Amino acid sequence: MKKQSLIIALLAAAGFMGTSAFAADGTVNITGELTAVTCSVHGGTPGATTGDVDVTLPPIPAAKLDVAGKTAGSTGYKIYVGATGETGCADGTHASVHYEASSPAIDSVTGNLKNNTPVATGGADLVQVQISDASATPTAPINLFTNTNSTPVVVSGNTAELPFTAQYISTGAAKVGTVDTAVQYSVVLN
Incomplete structure (x- = not known):
């Protein structure tokens, strides 16, 4: 009986000590809402069959992106x-639009999109792609890592257009090569 009491006492003490190792430093409060509104999403052109959008940036001389931030x-x-x-x-x-911060190409420091083409296989170096909200006045760059949502647009005639821009942004003196990147998004309706 003494042996059983000792084992129970040791297990209880171990359990108590174990919980203190997991003491919380704070709380993340999460709220959300599911709505009955259902709008289809069309990427790039009205009536497109998917929400995917293809954006082709123009060829730019690397010399135009010679210092960080250009x-x-x-x-x-x-x-x-x-x-x-x-x-x-x-x-x-x-x-x-809410750009998904979990998209793998997002640079958590700059909030821009990293180039997915490795330099070793012909990718441009020291350049990223910046997305801006063209509904904002003035047009405002979006930090894709910390963004909330784009400027809301009101649905009229059962449709709405959400305008954006994409552009190169240098992180140093850009080096010649190709740029390829992508970001996922969700449409928010309320």
Whole structure:
């Protein structure tokens, strides 16, 4: 009996000590909402069959991106929400875009997109791609790592257009090569 009591006492003490090793330093409070609004998402052109958007930046001489922070090659694109007669995409709904911070190409320091083409296989060096919210006044770069949502646009006629730009941004004296990157997004409706 003494042996059993000793084992129980040791297990209880170990359990108590184990919980102190996991003491919390804070709390992350998470809220959300699921809505009944359903709008289709069309990438690049109204009525496109997917939400994917292809953006081709123009060829730019590397010399134009000779110091960190210089930008060039700004190219616009749009994400379309809803369609004429799509009654589930109700007029008056606010639509915005949330770029997913978990996208692998996002640089958590700059908030821009890293080049996915390695320098060893012909990728440009010391250059990233910056996304800007063209609905904002003035057009504002989006930190893709810490962003909230783009400027909301109101659905009218069961449709909405969300405009953005993509451009090169140097992280130093850019080196010649190709640029290829991508980011995932979700459309937020409320």
